[in-house]
Amino acid sequence: xxxxxxxxxxxxxxxxxxxxxQNLAAEKEAEKAANCARILxxxxxxxxxxxxxxxxxxxxxxxxxxxxxAPTGMGKSLCFQxxxxxxxxxxxxxxSPLLALMKNQVSSxxxxxxxxxxxxxxxxxxxxxxxxxxxxxxxxxxxxxxxxPEKLCTRExxxxxxxxxxxxxxxxxxxxxxxxxxxxxHDFREEYRRLGSFRERFHGVPIMALTATATPSVQTDIIRNxxxxxxxxxTASHPFNRTNLFYDIKYTAALDSLSRMSAVYDFVMTLHxxxxxxxxxxxxxxxxxxxxxxxxxxxxxxxxxxxxxxGIRPHMLDKTLSEWEAGGNGDGGVxxxxxxxxxxxxxxxxxxxxxxxxxxxxxxxxYYQETGRAGRDGxxxxxxxxxxxxxxxxxxKLVSDSHAKRxxxxxTIHGPQPSQRSIDSFSALIDYAENAxxxxxxxxxxxxxxxxxxxxxEVVKSYCDNMCDVCKYPDKTLRRRQNLSSEDxxxxxxxxxxxNADAFEDDAxxxxxxxxxxxxxxxxxxxxxxxxxRGPNTCPTGPPTKKAKLEALPPALITKPxxxxxxxxxxxKTPFKVPFKQPPQETCAIQSSDAQxxxxxxEEQNHDNDEIEVVEVCFNSARQASRDxxxxxxxxxxEPTDFGQGGGDILLDDEPQIDLPDIDIELEAMISKKIPExxxxxxxxxxxxxxxxxxxxxxxxxxxxVNLSNAPxxxxxxxxxxxxxxxxxxxxVHTMSATxxxxxxxxxxxxxxxxxMEHRESLWPIDAAHYDDDEEEAIEMIGLLRNICSGWRKxxxxxxx
Ligand SMILES: Nc1ncnc2c1ncn2[C@@H]1O[C@H](COP(=O)(O)OP(=O)(O)OP(=O)(O)O)[C@@H](O)[C@H]1O
Numbered sequence: 001x002x003x004x005x006x007x008x009x010x011x012x013x014x015x016x017x018x019x020x021x022q023n024l025a026a027e028k029e030a031e032k033a034a035n036c037a038r039i040l041x042x043x044x045x046x047x048x049x050x051x052x053x054x055x056x057x058x059x060x061x062x063x064x065x066x067x068x069x070a071p072t073g074m075g076k077s078l079c080f081q082x083x084x085x086x087x088x089x090x091x092x093x094x095x096s097p098l099l100a101l102m103k104n105q106v107s108s109x110x111x112x113x114x115x116x117x118x119x120x121x122x123x124x125x126x127x128x129x130x131x132x133x134x135x136x137x138x139x140x141x142x143x144x145x146x147x148x149p150e151k152l153c154t155r156e157x158x159x160x161x162x163x164x165x166x167x168x169x170x171x172x173x174x175x176x177x178x179x180x181x182x183x184x185x186h187d188f189r190e191e192y193r194r195l196g197s198f199r200e201r202f203h204g205v206p207i208m209a210l211t212a213t214a215t216p217s218v219q220t221d222i223i224r225n226x227x228x229x230x231x232x233x234x235t236a237s238h239p240f241n242r243t244n245l246f247y248d249i250k251y252t253a254a255l256d257s258l259s260r261m262s263a264v265y266d267f268v269m270t271l272h273x274x275x276x277x278x279x280x281x282x283x284x285x286x287x288x289x290x291x292x293x294x295x296x297x298x299x300x301x302x303x304x305x306x307x308x309x310x311g312i313r314p315h316m317l318d319k320t321l322s323e324w325e326a327g328g329n330g331d332g333g334v335x336x337x338x339x340x341x342x343x344x345x346x347x348x349x350x351x352x353x354x355x356x357x358x359x360x361x362x363x364x365x366x367y368y369q370e371t372g373r374a375g376r377d378g379x380x381x382x383x384x385x386x387x388x389x390x391x392x393x394x395x396x397k398l399v400s401d402s403h404a405k406r407x408x409x410x411x412t413i414h415g416p417q418p419s420q421r422s423i424d425s426f427s428a429l430i431d432y433a434e435n436a437x438x439x440x441x442x443x444x445x446x447x448x449x450x451x452x453x454x455x456x457x458e459v460v461k462s463y464c465d466n467m468c469d470v471c472k473y474p475d476k477t478l479r480r481r482q483n484l485s486s487e488d489x490x491x492x493x494x495x496x497x498x499x500n501a502d503a504f505e506d507d508a509x510x511x512x513x514x515x516x517x518x519x520x521x522x523x524x525x526x527x528x529x530x531x532x533x534r535g536p537n538t539c540p541t542g543p544p545t546k547k548a549k550l551e552a553l554p555p556a557l558i559t560k561p562x563x564x565x566x567x568x569x570x571x572x573k574t575p576f577k578v579p580f581k582q583p584p585q586e587t588c589a590i591q592s593s594d595a596q597x598x599x600x601x602x603e604e605q606n607h608d609n610d611e612i613e614v615v616e617v618c619f620n621s622a623r624q625a626s627r628d629x630x631x632x633x634x635x636x637x638x639e640p641t642d643f644g645q646g647g648g649d650i651l652l653d654d655e656p657q658i659d660l661p662d663i664d665i666e667l668e669a670m671i672s673k674k675i676p677e678x679x680x681x682x683x684x685x686x687x688x689x690x691x692x693x694x695x696x697x698x699x700x701x702x703x704x705x706v707n708l709s710n711a712p713x714x715x716x717x718x719x720x721x722x723x724x725x726x727x728x729x730x731x732x733v734h735t736m737s738a739t740x741x742x743x744x745x746x747x748x749x750x751x752x753x754x755x756x757m758e759h760r761e762s763l764w765p766i767d768a769a770h771y772d773d774d775e776e777e778a779i780e781m782i783g784l785l786r787n788i789c790s791g792w793r794k795x796x797x798x799x800x801x
Contacts, residue, residue: 032061036086040078043085043112050075052236057082059234060172060208067223068210070238072372073348076210077105080174084144085114090171091135091164094146097180097189102146104348109144118146119157135160138167149180149191158201165202173198175226178209179365182221192225199227212372213365216449240368240448244375246382247440247468249433251480257290260386261297264356267384268303268336271354278304279353280328281336284370286359286395288340289732289780294358295338304332308339311749311777325349341366350377357385360395363425364432364447380467387433389484399426436481440468658692663723668731675734675743683733683747688726690754695722704757707764707782710789724788729754729781753777 036057040046049057051074059066060083070076084092096102102118109116119131134140151157164170173195175181181192199207209222223233252260264283272278283305285291291307298305304327306320320334327333328351337343341361355374361367367385375381399422432443441464442452453459466472667680695718696703705711705718712718733746756778757763763778766786 029058029062032086033058036061036082039082039085043114044078044082046078050078051238053079053082056234056236057086059236060206061086063206064232064234065206065228066208067219067228067233067235068208069214069219069236070210070212071240071242072212072369073242073376074212074238076176076212079210080172080176080208081109081144083172084174087143087171089139090169091140091142092144092172092174093152093161093170094144094174094176095149095152095192095195096146096176097148097192098177099148101176106144106146114144115142116144116146117142119151120146120148121151132156132160135164138163139169140164149189149195152198153191153194161202165205170202170205173202173205173207175207175209175222178211178222178226179214179218181209181225182214182218196225196227213368213448215447240445240450241441241463242372242375243441243463243465243467244378244380245371245467246380246472247371247444248382248384249436249440249469249477249481250384250386251484252386252388257293260358261294263386264294264358265298265301265303267354267356268298271382275353277330278328278335280324280349280351281354281356282343282347282352282370282373283336283338283356283358284343284361285338285340287780288777290358291338291340295336298336298338304335306334306337308337308343310340310342328353341370347373348376349373351379352376352381353379354382354384357383360385360387360391360433361429362395362399363422364429365425367429368444368448385433392430392433396426396430399423434481436470436478437474439464439471655690655693657689658696660689660692661719663719665723665727667727668734675740679740679743680730680734683743684726684730687729687747687751687754688723690751691722691725694754694758704764707766708785708789709766710786712789721788725785728784728788753781757782 033054037049040049040053051070052068053075056066056068056079060080066079068076068079080092080094094102094105096105099118099120099122102120106116106118117127117131119128123131131142131145134142135145147157161170175192175195180189181195182188198205207226207228209226209228211218211222214222250263252263268279268281271281283294285294288307288309288311291309295305295307306324308317308320312320320337324334324337327335328349338358352374355371357367357370361370371383374383428447432440432447435443438454439460442454442460445463446452452463460471464471469477665684667677667684695705712721729750730747733743733750756775760775760778763775763782
């Protein structure tokens with residue numbers, strides 16, 4: 001077994017002259033090192049080690065516990081793969097948080113002819129039986145077994161590892177993405193906590209933990225939790241800095257998604273032009289809908305883009321991933337993926353030239369992880385974060401509400417209080433974005449605990465050679481940040497600073513004013529500790545009240561749109577009339593999708609609403625414009641073929657029908673006639689029915705309507721309102737579909753989302769912040785209903801004599 005290399009030589013050494021023993025040990029170490037170097041070149045094809053890989057690999061093969069803290073893309077995987085293969089026999093167990101990550105690594109090792117397997121809940125029975133048989137033999141042929149923490153802690157796995165351990169063939173436990181162990185880590189997973197028992201059960205088996213995103217407190221937590229040996233611990237820390245990444249913050253307004261989509265398009269096209277060929281990129285969006293919308297927009301403008309999120313079927317995701325891995329070089333394939341964070345850890349494409357954060361991430365670590373997908377080949381690459389205070393406020397609310405709810409649950413069950421970590425991490429990200437005077441590279445490294453003398457220009461230069469917006473365009477960056485909105489808004493975004501008080505303290509120009517103190521006894525809504533980001537001792541024991549939340553939100557900001565919007569077509573007046581058959585007076589504005597006319601009427605009466613309306617008009621028109629181009633593309637997205645046969649498929653909704661009056665609504669006109677009109681009408685009717693059923697649900701007469709504060713109260717108006725919602729939902733299904741079967745599939749998925757709204761009351765409160773991934777679309781749909789309701793109220797007011 002491999003331990004014969006390590007430190008258990010003392011007992012046998014009593015009769016060996018000391019000098020000889022040392023020589024023997026040194027020779028053995030040299031032999032092992034040479035073997036590892038051979039594996040590096042012959043098996044993995046690299047000419048030399050990167051960073052501290054050599055030291056790590058050698059520490060591991062000599063039987064030490066190893067803690068590796070290294071930046072994204074450094075090559076952490078080789079740090080455990082080489083020792084696993086260099087061991088003469090026996091198995092290394094690798095615990096990893098993501099199935100996709102394991103799948104990638106295992107298939108890449110297998111392509112090299114190495115005996116690696118993964119055992120997860122997804123493993124087919126035949127494969128699982130083979131793994132069990134191999135482990136039961138006590139002398140496994142498998143050298144690397146990837147698994148999840150949940151699987152590792154099962155009785156069956158423990159039984160099998162007992163067998164292997166007794167035979168002396170259990171070589172090492174590797175915990176990849178080890179920050180998941182720490183309750184302070186951004187991807188905390190409860191099951192990781194139980195990994196500490198490995199050390200107790202399997203004495204003497206070395207442990208290696210690796211992570212790219214751990215602050216000093218998280219590092220300590222990991223080492224303590226895994227019960228790593230203090231005496232025999234090798235720690236390898238690398239600087240966090242990724243010098244080849246250009247960090248850029250685009251200060252913008254959150255509300256105008258068209259401007260932002262256009263800006264993204266401009267950015268991508270400029271890059272393509274400059275490089276004279278397409279480039280590979282990832283655009284991170286917070287919601288699935290944004291991924292779909294943005295990728296459709298880019299595709300409509302000729303960029304090879306695809307969405308990637310958990311709402312898409314796994315085989316389509318695999319296809320997107322492999323096409324993206326092949327793309328980005330002008331030879332076809334997918335150039336850019338518009339993804340949620342499902343597309344993160346473990347994505348290892350060497351030539352990703354840009355990462356765009358279309359929305360603000362929820363944590364600093366998440367931001368760093370995701371930008372870390374860029375430039376893994378060491379070549380310059382750009383990381384762009386679209387930052388708006390509107391978005392920051394909105395997200396801050398989600399983060400702090402979610403924290404307050406966790407606190408509430410903890411107090412109810414008398415459990416331990418959740419840490420302040422998620423709030424602090426998010427606050428640090430806001431500070432990072434708000435700071436227009438400190439080098440981005442320096443800010444990132446300081447966040448992760450590096451001590452940097454920022455007064456020394458040479459030191460700063462060693463971190464960043466004009467590779468961020470602050471260093472490259474200091475005046476412009478500062479001006480753009482200052483243009484965002486009045487400075488006192490910044491105070492409202494400020495935070496408790498408990499995480500790392502000096503992280504960004506030396507903002508050279510002190511451009512961020514200290515939060516204003518409220519007069520004694522007066523509530524200051526934006527301050528940490530009041531409503532949004534609370535300090536540890538100021539948290540209430542229950543979720544914040546609705547009133548408090550509303551107070552905390554500042555009015556929305558309207559900042560300048562991007563110039564490229566002006567190049568889009570002028571407001572579009574649809575040639576298609578969209579009349580309802582019997583429009584009651586209250587509803588004639590909402591029924592019309594001729595937004596231009598609505599706006600003109602609005603302009604005469606109410607200026608306050610104009611901006612909002614104008615944005616909507618521009619959006620509709622440009623959407624139409626982009627759609628025109630979009631539809632020239634014959635196949636937008638390859639559709640799964642195993643689903644649905646024709647237009648009638650959606651009628652499978654066998655719920656009891658409600659007697660609704662006919663509304664002769666003309667669906668949003670599409671130039672493409674791929675989906676027959678009758679099929680579209682079926683979908684519209686089915687969704688309309690479902691919406692009515694859902695909203696009637698509940699103990700009281702009002703059903704779920706009580707949650708829509710601006711909803712009209714009369715039945716006729718409600719019929720029209722839900723017809724409008726059904727029309728919009730059908731439209732979104734249609735826009736995304738190129739074939740009838742794809743259309744049916746999406747329609748069914750939307751219907752499921754509508755149904756989901758029914759039994760999940762927790763999704764309905766206006767401040768619903770705690771929801772699972774599969775409920776995200778339901779939350780968005782409820783948002784759509786709210787929007788239609790508030791448009792209703794606005795238009796109703798305008799129409800009043
Ligand atoms: N010694 C080396 N020389 C050249 N390239 C290397 C070397 N070691 C690893 N690499 C390459 O670096 C890339 C990143 O490796 P890996 O995925 O292991 O990084 P990581 O540190 O785990 O990153 P992350 O934390 O972002 O997932 C891979 O494409 C790998 O082939």
